[in-house]
Structure formats: C-alpha cells, structure tokens
Amino acid sequence: MLHRQHLEGDLLVKVLATGTFDILHPGHVLYLSRARELGDELYVIVARSSMVRHKPKPVIPDEQRLKMVSALKVVDRAVLGSESDMFEPIREIRPDIIALGYDQTFDTESLERELRERSIDAKVVRISDSKTCALCSTGKIIKKVIERYEDAP
Numbered sequence: 001m002l003h004r005q006h007l008e009g010d011l012l013v014k015v016l017a018t019g020t021f022d023i024l025h026p027g028h029v030l031y032l033s034r035a036r037e038l039g040d041e042l043y044v045i046v047a048r049s050s051m052v053r054h055k056p057k058p059v060i061p062d063e064q065r066l067k068m069v070s071a072l073k074v075v076d077r078a079v080l081g082s083e084s085d086m087f088e089p090i091r092e093i094r095p096d097i098i099a100l101g102y103d104q105t106f107d108t109e110s111l112e113r114e115l116r117e118r119s120i121d122a123k124v125v126r127i128s129d130s131k132t133c134a135l136c137s138t139g140k141i142i143k144k145v146i147e148r149y150e151d152a153p
C-alpha cells in the first residue's frame with residue numbers, strides 16, 4: 001500500500017532518501033530529484049558523522065550538511081539521522097518509498113525484510129547513477145583539491 005491518507009484527504013506518497021552529502025555536487029541533486037519523482041514529498045536523512053564507518057568521516061559537520069540539504073528546492077524536509085538506530089527516524093517519517101542511491105551498500109531485498117520485521121511498510125527502490133558530470137563524487141572532489149594544493153607554489 002503506497003498511498004497514505006493525508007489530513008486534507010489528498011493521497012500523498014512520501015519518499016525517503018539518505019546519504020552523507022559531504023560537499024554537495026550535481027550527482028546529489030540528480031539522486032534527490034529522481035527520488036522526488038517517485039512520490040509527492042521528499043524526506044532526507046543526513047547521515048551522522050559518528051555513523052559513517054565505511055569510508056572516511058565527512059569533512060563538513062553534521063549541522064552544516066543538514067543546512068545545505070535542507071536548502072535544496074527538491075527537498076521537503078531533511079533531518080539528521082539517529083546516532084544509534086537507523087530505523088528510529090524511519091519510524092517517525094513513515095515513508096512509503098525508500099530510495100537507495102546507486103552505490104549504497106544496502107541490498108534492497110534485505111532492507112525490505114528488515115523493515116517488515118519491524119512492521120514498517122515501505123517499498124525499497126534503487127536509483128541509478130548519472131555519468132553526466134566529471135566531478136560528481138565527494139571523494140573525487142577531495143582528491144582533486146588535495147592534488148591542486150599539493151601542486152600549488
């Protein structure tokens with residue numbers, strides 16, 4: 001059941017996107033725009049630095065990353081994630097769809113199973129990547145900045 005009855009009687013589909021969003025780039029905007037197209041409202045969970053363990057910790061502080069993501073036109077509401085339980089904000093937001101990024105390590109089926117085990121009725125979908133931008137990766141931007149400054153006189 002993807003639709004939820006809105007207070008005014010409209011049927012609104014809530015989509016949830018997630019990520020670190022350390023140094024925004026057009027790949028983020030594309031991911032969020034594609035996620036937004038799946039429904040009517042886009043919620044975003046911005047990962048806490050303390051929860052990022054699979055890659056270097058973000059350079060930009062939690063609150064600053066939240067501020068930038070919140071300012072994007074395509075985003076209806078952004079929140080910082082939980083520092084202990086990733087299902088906590090999902091229970092509050094109650095999304096109809098969770099849109100995973102192309103490189104997010106979660107497996108769509110296993111995540112759906114984990115959601116069902118917690119009685120959360122959200123569909124999980126994968127958003128494909130964009131190869132339209134040469135520097136659409138936070139890691140690549142940081143690498144380029146390091147190279148540029150190392151070479152600087």
Ligand SMILES: Cc1cc2nc3c(=O)[nH]c(=O)nc-3n(C[C@H](O)[C@H](O)[C@H](O)COP(=O)(O)O)c2cc1C
Binds near residue numbers: 104
């Ligand atoms: C459904 C879902 C819920 C999440 N909830 C949280 C959370 O509560 N707190 C948090 O810090 N990160 C949360 N995350 C974000 C992940 O920690 C983040 O996606 C992770 O750092 C990997 O993302 P990246 O490689 O795209 O940066 C969640 C991710 C997903 C898919």
Ligand SMILES: Nc1ncnc2c1ncn2[C@@H]1O[C@H](COP(=O)(O)OP(=O)(O)OP(=O)(O)O)[C@@H](O)[C@H]1O
Binds near residue numbers: 026030055
């Ligand atoms: N070029 C892109 N096209 C589509 N989606 C993207 C692109 N770049 C990032 N995303 C998506 O945006 C979300 C947030 O990205 P995140 O900040 O976590 O990583 P990133 O920009 O890919 O950085 P890194 O290079 O460090 O992995 C992720 O779900 C990711 O899949």
